Each structure stands twice: as structure tokens, then as C-alpha cells.
Amino acid sequence: MIPYLFLFAYLLVLFASLWKLFQKAGKPAWAGFVPGYNLLVWLKITGKPWWWIFLFLVPGVNLLMFIIMNVNISIVLGERDFKEHVLMTFLPWWKVPQTVFATKNAYVGPIPPEKRQRGRLGQWGDAILFAVIVATVFRTFTFEAFTIPTPSMEKSLLVGDYLFVSKLSYGPRMPMTPLTFPFTHHTLPVVNKPSFVTWFSQPYRRLPGFGEPQRGDAVVFNFPEGDTVVTNFQNQSYYQLVRQYGRANVHNPRFSAPNVVDGQVRSTPMGGILVRPLDKRENYIKRCVAVAGDTVQVIDGVVHVNGQPEAFPEHAQYGYETSWKVQVNRSNLDRVEKMLKETYDIGLGDISEGKSGNGSLNVALTAEQVKKLEGNTLLGPLTRLVNPAGYAPSYATLPYFPNHPDYAWSEDNFGPLYIPKAGATVALDLKNLPLYQRAIDLYEGNDLEVRDGVILINGQAATSYTFKQNYYWLMGDNRHRSQDSRFWGFVPHDHVVGKAVLVWFTKDPYTGIRWKRLFTVVR
Numbered sequence: 001m002i003p004y005l006f007l008f009a010y011l012l013v014l015f016a017s018l019w020k021l022f023q024k025a026g027k028p029a030w031a032g033f034v035p036g037y038n039l040l041v042w043l044k045i046t047g048k049p050w051w052w053i054f055l056f057l058v059p060g061v062n063l064l065m066f067i068i069m070n071v072n073i074s075i076v077l078g079e080r081d082f083k084e085h086v087l088m089t090f091l092p093w094w095k096v097p098q099t100v101f102a103t104k105n106a107y108v109g110p111i112p113p114e115k116r117q118r119g120r121l122g123q124w125g126d127a128i129l130f131a132v133i134v135a136t137v138f139r140t141f142t143f144e145a146f147t148i149p150t151p152s153m154e155k156s157l158l159v160g161d162y163l164f165v166s167k168l169s170y171g172p173r174m175p176m177t178p179l180t181f182p183f184t185h186h187t188l189p190v191v192n193k194p195s196f197v198t199w200f201s202q203p204y205r206r207l208p209g210f211g212e213p214q215r216g217d218a219v220v221f222n223f224p225e226g227d228t229v230v231t232n233f234q235n236q237s238y239y240q241l242v243r244q245y246g247r248a249n250v251h252n253p254r255f256s257a258p259n260v261v262d263g264q265v266r267s268t269p270m271g272g273i274l275v276r277p278l279d280k281r282e283n284y285i286k287r288c289v290a291v292a293g294d295t296v297q298v299i300d301g302v303v304h305v306n307g308q309p310e311a312f313p314e315h316a317q318y319g320y321e322t323s324w325k326v327q328v329n330r331s332n333l334d335r336v337e338k339m340l341k342e343t344y345d346i347g348l349g350d351i352s353e354g355k356s357g358n359g360s361l362n363v364a365l366t367a368e369q370v371k372k373l374e375g376n377t378l379l380g381p382l383t384r385l386v387n388p389a390g391y392a393p394s395y396a397t398l399p400y401f402p403n404h405p406d407y408a409w410s411e412d413n414f415g416p417l418y419i420p421k422a423g424a425t426v427a428l429d430l431k432n433l434p435l436y437q438r439a440i441d442l443y444e445g446n447d448l449e450v451r452d453g454v455i456l457i458n459g460q461a462a463t464s465y466t467f468k469q470n471y472y473w474l475m476g477d478n479r480h481r482s483q484d485s486r487f488w489g490f491v492p493h494d495h496v497v498g499k500a501v502l503v504w505f506t507k508d509p510y511t512g513i514r515w516k517r518l519f520t521v522v523r
């Protein structure tokens with residue numbers, strides 16, 4: 001609240017002073033009181049291009065623009081010392097009216113280009129500042145670059161792919177935490193500290209886009225369960241860690257848990273708890289398999305939407321159980337790895353210990369790879385994994401959404417489940433409440449509790465609920481190696497970032513640049 005008071009006080013002082021500035025510059029005083037037009041006049045008398053007005057529309061950038069324009073008030077009124085510029089930057093509440101209303105300060109106009117004396121450092125500073133502003137506007141409203149760090153979308157999107165994600169497809173979100181270090185998401189490099197401040201924030205707003213997420217789209221979104229994270233396990237669900245290890249252990253920074261680092265299992269301390277605003281949660285990418293109003297069900301690994309089976313994406317993968325036909329050891333590991341990669345496009349990262357143990361393997365494969373492996377000399381017979389309802393990995397407790405004992409689902413046998421739609425009403429009872437509790441309580445900002453067997457929403461007994469926004473069901477194309485909606489539930493519309501549209505660069509960890517994938521359209 002206090003930051004907003006300072007901001008409103010500054011705007012009040014500024015717009016109470018512009019009329020005097022305009023009068024000194026030979027412009028009509030009334031123009032200082034006309035929103036929008038006063039910015040255009042302000043730009044004109046300070047010698048700035050008219051299109052800068054659009055920069056005032058970008059949260060975060062607009063604060064920087066006001067600082068720049070404050071300094072230009074000093075310049076056009078003849079106060080051009082460094083000290084005056086510093087005061088304009090940090091004390092505009094006092095310095096703007098003091099400068100504008102001083103009788104000694106006549107309008108002298110901006111410094112002519114031929115008389116501007118800027119050192120090399122100043123020139124570089126101007127260039128960097130301009131580049132930061134332009135890049136921030138571009139990535140906020142149009143396209144942003146992302147990278148694929150995990151194999152959850154293999155082989156549709158590969159580890160090492162660099163993507164352009166279109167914000168225009170679904171409408172760009174206005175920044176909710178606008179005061180952030182440029183070109184960082186949530187953490188400063190090296191120092192490993194938050195790159196944003198939360199004391200100045202904006203409500204969720206989204207500009208119009210070309211459409212809504214559709215089935216089959218590769219969607220980038222903020223991880224819904226990423227509101228709370230554990231410092232040393234930021235890519236995992238805090239809530240699942242609590243279910244697995246207990247709240248007391250997770251909140252104990254010294255408690256250590258198994259963690260896979262560079263392919264090796266290590267014991268890692270928890271390291272503390274972080275809370276993040278919506279737009280600073282981890283960015284995930286998955287494929288939209290069901291949209292608001294659909295009913296989704298997974299039967300023996302096949303996704304059904306509204307009772308109809310959905311086509312499996314062309315390059316998507318299932319997990320297969322198999323075993324080595326050959327003895328793999330240090331002496332032949334490089335040869336085996338090379339043959340798997342060059343002949344079958346299988347990396348050692350695609351292979352893990354099988355569910356049945358006893359030397360079995362779990363390999364993620366596409367239908368094309370399964371055909372290629374027929375009669376191979378390295379891997380034995382392949383059996384596609386189909387985890388029955390009620391199955392749970394031995395290391396996890398209630399891993400599948402809604403993470404409740406009444407719903408014994410698995411990643412291959414899941415649902416049916418209705419996906420909430422804005423304006424749609426669902427009947428509520430204690431049986432289906434776990435399915436929609438998080439959406440009603442956290443995503444839609446209600447106070448939900450159960451007291452004496454009665455569901456209370458904002459203190460009122462409720463037997464139904466009408467949703468305020470659309471939700472989506474997103475899954476990884478690598479069906480047995482993806483933490484997706486089957487594990488943590490719905491993706492709210494306000495979490496949607498954009499649509500993956502283009503692979504502009506890609507590099508295989510084993511073989512280098514994938515030349516044929518450069519500048520390919522995401523499908």
C-alpha cells in the first residue's frame with residue numbers, strides 16, 4: 001500500500017506541475033490536465049519522439065520512462081548539472097514543482113544534437129538503456145525465448161531446443177511484478193537471490209490475443225503448484241515433497257532428501273522455503289489435451305476427451321520395459337551409447353531402471369523407434385508400460401491428482417474428470433470437493449473450508465460453485481516421464497504464458513547442433 005501512496009503522490013505532483021511547464025514552453029496550460037495528450041506535449045517540448053508514449057503503457061518500463069522524463073524537465077528548464085538530475089530521479093515529489101515553478105527557470109529547450117557532449121561511457125549507457133527498454137517491451141507483448149530443460153515433451157520438443165513463444169496467440173499478460181531485474185525470471189544469477197520485489201505489484205490483466213489454447217497446442221505456462229518452492233528442489237512440487245517427507249522435514253533446511261543432479265542421486269539439504277507470485281513461478285511447457293468444458297479420461301495410457309480417444313502426437317513417447325541383451329560395462333559403454341544414439345536416436349538419459357527391478361530397463365520410445373528396434377542386438381523384447389489404477393511409485397505418496405485417497409488413479413488410468421469453464425457451475429459435495437478445492441480456494445481467491453461436514457465458501461454454506469475463469473488439462477508427450485496435470489491438476493487461464501511456435505536453435509547434448517531442426521515450426 002505504501003508504494004502506491006508514493007506513486008499516487010508523485011503523479012498528483014507531476015500533473016499539478018505540467019501546466020506550468022507547458023506555459024513556459026509556449027504551450028496551452030490546459031493541455032497539462034488532459035490525460036494522454038499531456039504526455040504527447042511533454043514529449044514534444046523535451047524533444048522526444050511521439051511513439052515513446054507507448055512505452056508509458058508497459059508496467060515497469062513506464063516507471064523508468066517517468067524517471068527519464070523527470071530528468072528532461074531539468075534539461076529543458078536549464079538545470080543541467082548531474083546533481084539536479086539525481087534529485088529529479090530520487091526526489092521528484094519535491095524537485096519537479098521546485099524546478100517548474102521557480103521564476104528563474106525559463107524554458108530553454110532540449111540540448112541540440114550538435115552540442116551534446118557525451119563520453120563513451122554515456123553513449124554506451126544510453127544504448128544499453130534503450131536496448132533494455134525495447135527488448136523488455138518486445139518480450140512482454142510479442143515473443144519471448146525459452147529453452148527446453150527436461151525430456152517431458154520428447155520427441156516432439158527436445159532437450160536443448162530453444163523456442164520462440166508467442167504471447168500474441170492467447171494475449172500478452174501485463175506484468176504482475178513489474179519491478180524486476182531485466183532479462184531474469186525469478187532468480188539473480190551468481191548471487192542466487194530473487195530478481196524481483198513484491199512490495200509493488202499489479203493485478204492480473206491480459207490484453208486481447210488471437211485466440212484461446214486449443215487441443216494440440218504446445219503451451220508455456222507458470223507451474224500452478226509453484227506458488228511455494230523448496231530452495232534446493234525448485235523444479236519439484238513443494239506439496240508432493242510435503243506428502244512424501246512430511247511438513248516438518250520439508251521446512252527443516254538441514255533435512256536432506258535424494259536429489260538427481262547431473263544424472264547422479266545425491267543427498268541434498270532442503271534449504272528453506274520460497275513463496276513466489278504467479279508470474280514468477282517456474283515456466284513449464286506441455287501439450288494441451290483438453291480445454292475448459294471438456295471431460296478428460298486416460299484409459300490404459302490413451303487419452304479420451306468427451307468419450308472419444310485422442311490421436312497420439314506423432315513424435316510422442318511411451319515407456320517400455322526391456323532389458324539388455326549384452327553386458328554393459330565401462331569397457332563397452334561408449335560403443336553402446338554411440339550405437340543407441342546413431343542408430344535408434346536413444347540417449348542413455350532415455351533409459352532408467354525398470355519398474356520390475358532384476359536388471360530390467362525403462363526406455364522412453366516413439367512408435368517409430370519401436371519399429372526400428374525389432375530384431376536389434378542391444379535390447380530385448382519391449383513391453384509398453386500400462387500402470388493400473390491404484391498404482392503409485394514406491395517412493396511417492398498420493399502422487400496423482402487430486403492427491404486424495406478416495407481417487408486411486410494412475411498416469412495411465414485416470415479420471416473421468418470435468419475441466420472447469422468460466423461461468424459453468426458444478427455441484428459440490430464432500431466426495432468431489434478434492435477435485436476442485438485448489439481451484440476454488442487458491443486460483444480463484446476464495447476462503448474455502450469444511451466445518452462439521454458443511455462446505456463453506458467465504459463463510460457461506462455452498463452446494464455448488466460457478467467458476468470465474470477457464471482451465472486446461474496439459475500433459476507431456478513423453479507420457480511416462482512428465483510431471484503434468486495428472487500429478488498436480490488444472491492449469492488456470494491466468495497462468496498461461498503463450499504458445500510455442502518456432503525452434504530457432506537446438507543443440508543435442510551428445511552430437512551438437514541439430515541443423516535440420518533449426519527454424520522449424522512447433523507442432
